[in-house]
Amino acid sequence: MSEVDIFKALADPTRRAVFERLADGEKNATELREGFSLSQPAMSQHLAVLRSAGLVAEQKTGRHVHYRVNPDGLAQIHQWLNRYRAFWPQRVDELKQLLKEMDQ
Amino acid sequence: MSEVDIFKALADPTRRAVFERLADGEKNATELREGFSLSQPAMSQHLAVLRSAGLVAEQKTGRHVHYRVNPDGLAQIHQWLNRYRAFWPQRVDELKQLLKEMDQ
DNA sequence: GACTCACATAAGTCTGTGCTTATGTATTGG
DNA sequence: CCAATACATAAGCACAGACTTATGTGAGTC
Known part of the structure; x- marks a missing residue:
């Protein structure tokens, strides 16, 4: 969960894509594989890296593991x-504008 | 200068440290080596990665190359x-506070 | 013009990492 | 309770990357 781990985790394009898919909504490991041509262990390993970097969190429900x-x-x-x-x-100006919009 | 290159460039702790030193002010390659136990070619290679990632810019002045x-x-x-x-x-609230402070 | 300085580049080595197949471990369904 | 499902872990392999020494190149110095 250090800075080192985070940048290393995001250095891999596949992991950034996985992370992006998770941003769309909570998914389990099998659902995440859809669209990727990746073996199940490979995805599992990527998720382990993202998890130990503190970029994703897991929640076990039965035999499924939901990631977010x-x-x-x-x-x-x-x-x-x-x-x-x-x-x-x-x-900075763009940021100010954004925060202004969020207030409305 | 793509997203891929940027995250890969920042994945290395040494390169992040170099980048941090540059944030303190413009320096040439030899000045940057101070404090690091790193060979000259190693630093040169790191700078090449940072440069091609678009994280630093170079400016040649005589036989020195200033990086920023x-x-x-x-x-x-x-x-x-x-x-x-x-x-x-x-x-968001912290951000608002920061922008407020920057205005003063 | 030879010498030094400030770099970049080349080539080789060694470690790290992303992938695979194979296997282990709960959990669920018939 | 036995098979299938959903995952994690192990082991091995192949490539990428960070380092080294050696060498090249162009700009200042004497």
């Missing part, structure tokens, strides 16, 4: 990115 | 992270 996005992982990246906020001042 | 943070790279990560904004609503 873990906000803590994203918060870590956000925190990292914040250290370099000084380098993208042009983004 | 490239905001475009950070913007890419920011954009990626934005897709998952829905998952960290608790961060």
Whole structure:
């Protein structure tokens, strides 16, 4: 769940795709395999990496394991990115606009 | 300069450390080596990866090459992270506070 | 013009990682 | 209770990547 693990976990395109699919909604390991040409163990291993990085969370229900996005992982990246906020001042206005929209 | 390259570039702890040092201010390759126990070619290779990922920019002046943070790279990560904004609503308030402080 | 300096590039090695097949372990259904 | 389902884990392999030493190149120095 360290910074190291998070960036390494996201370095793999397949894992980023899996993560993106999870952002659409909670899914179990078998459902996640749909669309990927990937063996079951491969997916299981990818999920293990994402899990230990704190990017996804699991919930066992019977013989199914439901996976969902873990906000803590994203918060870590956000925190990292914040250290370099000084380098993208042009983004601040867009951010303000976004927050304004969220208030409505 | 794709998403793939950026996350792969940041997956290495040494490269993240180099990037962090550059955030402190523009430096050339030799200055960057200070503090690291790393050969000159190793640093050169790391910088090449960061450069092709669009995370740093180079500027040749004589026989020195000055490196600096490239905001475009950070913007890419920011954009990626934005897709998952829905998952960290608790961060919004902190963000508002930050923007407020930046105005002053 | 030879020498040094600041880098980049080449080539080789060694470790890490992503994949596979094979197997283990609960859980559920007939 | 036995077979099927949904997953995790183990072991082995092949490739990617981070490092090294060696060498190349262009800009300053004397």
